[in-house]
Amino acid sequence: MNIIESTATPVMSTGQVFNAYVQEARAEVLRYLRLPGFLLPTMLFPSVFYLMFGIILAHQNSPDGARFLLASYGTFGVMAPGLFGFGVSLAIDREHGLLTLKRALPMPPGAYLVGKMCMALMMASVVTTLMLCLARFGGGVQLSAGQAATFFVTEVLGVLAFCSLGLLLGTLAKGQSAPGLVNLVYLPMAFLSGLWFPLSVMPKFIQAIAPLWPAYHLDQLALSAIGMGQGGEWIHVVALAAFTAGFLTLAARRLARHG
Amino acid sequence: MSQDTCIARLEGVHKRYGAVTALDGINLTIHRGELLALLGPNGAGKTTSISLLLGLHRADQGTVSLFGKDPQDIEARRRIGVMLQSANLPPTLKVRELIRVTASYYPNPRSVAECATIAGITDLLDRRYVALSGGQQRRVQFAMALAGNPELLFLDEPTVGLDLSARQALWASIRSLVASGSSVVLTTHYLEEAEALADRVCVIARGRVISEGTVDALRAHVSVRRIRCLTSVPAETIAAWPEVDTASQQQGHMVIATQHAEAVVRRLLAIDADLAELEVQRAGLAEAFTEITRDSEAANAAQEAA
16 A cells, blocks of 8 residues: 555544434435425325315214224325335435435435435324324314324334335335335235224235234234224334334345445 | 555456446556546446446456545545536435535535535525526536545536536636646546546546547547648549548648648648648547547457457
8 A cells, every 4th residue: 555545534523424414314304395296295195084084984983983093094194204205215316326426425324314214204293293183183082192192103103114115115116117116015005904994894814914014013003002902012013123124124235236 | 657646546447237348457547636537438438437436336356446445435435526427416405405415424525605616606506406407507516526625526427418618617617626636537528628627538448448648648649640721732632642541622621631741741832832821730639539449449350350
């Protein structure tokens, strides 16, 4: 090694590295906050569905309908920011060469994903808050402060499982084909996990395979949070954590190979 | 130039993509303070060379080093700035935000204002990226490339798609950066860009450096010179002379390409006493480039035939 090559490399302080993460997250959040085409559907779909099916229609059927469906549509609502926020935006960044540029730049390796994660967590918070308000003031669902807080934390953290699934989908599809692929996973999974119709009214076979879908486990946890659970919460937590880790590992492997 | 000033190098690097050989044992060194232009036809291996030096891909064989480290080491990349050929930036972000997030990756970044001044985009800082023209977007990408106050800048086809005035403005910015001590690696297929900027030119074809040197040295490779004049001697007559490669009328002038300019001029003057506006020029980089690539293709064909 010669003299110049070995001269002292400039060092990033911990504060500077932290700032890089903050700036990346900030840019990612701003980028999508200014994109009504992403923001509005993500917020409005679950809330309008809940308003129609959970509050207006379910109210006439059973007193607990609005409460039960709060968990279903709340879960449906946090799936979108994870799946679309990661899947579609990763696919677009890959197609547009933005990911390549970021890999060439000295961006701290985790900052890109942490940025998108912050975006998804923020969107999940907004959607969950919206659903809680609709349930309380529209559906007259009585929740204790503890229940509401547990529900909020469950749904918001639950988005992480869908972030990692979205990430995996984003490595499989490129650009324009990504929304289609994501919908192909999003909508059937919502249906098969009993988010649109309760599993109890579904065929036995669909009930039996429900534990295969992460959305099913998040729905069960959300139900527990608002006092309608069937127990066994830790199984669902472990299942969600396993899904998250599994998807993440597969996605990381694909990203390392294909960039 | 001495070994001690080398800041990046490719040494005997091979890289294949499937059945395509992108790099075939290329050797390339980049020295401190110089502007190196990588010149070559599309698919010659320019972009692959750059992407190896940026750590985007790994070489199949050979050594790639950036400031004495593996380019995949983030510490090495903290000393470089990058402008890629095909990067669409987030359309909804403002120019200021794009520069700020890029600067945050570096230990001693330039301020946003300083980047904007050098790249000539101070009036665009609060505009959204999507609202800019192609030329303005390239200048924003250039501002981002220098945001980290890098010692070495990689500019991959920086002026593709720019009009002449935008191109010259970007050239001026690049020159002022080099004057302040940065090194630049530039890929281009515009010869006048290399001619206008480069201290050193490497011509790459089929994954190898086939010629390397200053612009002048490269031009001197080519023995052809061009004679222009006004003469009544018909082009067919001149073209028939043994010393002459080609002769033709272009916009009223006779243009003659030859390797023996003195002999041809002497003969012309002897038969045409009214000859006027005589000019003799060494061929431009464009001719040099054509000749070098043709020579190496001929050599290659001979090798394959053997």
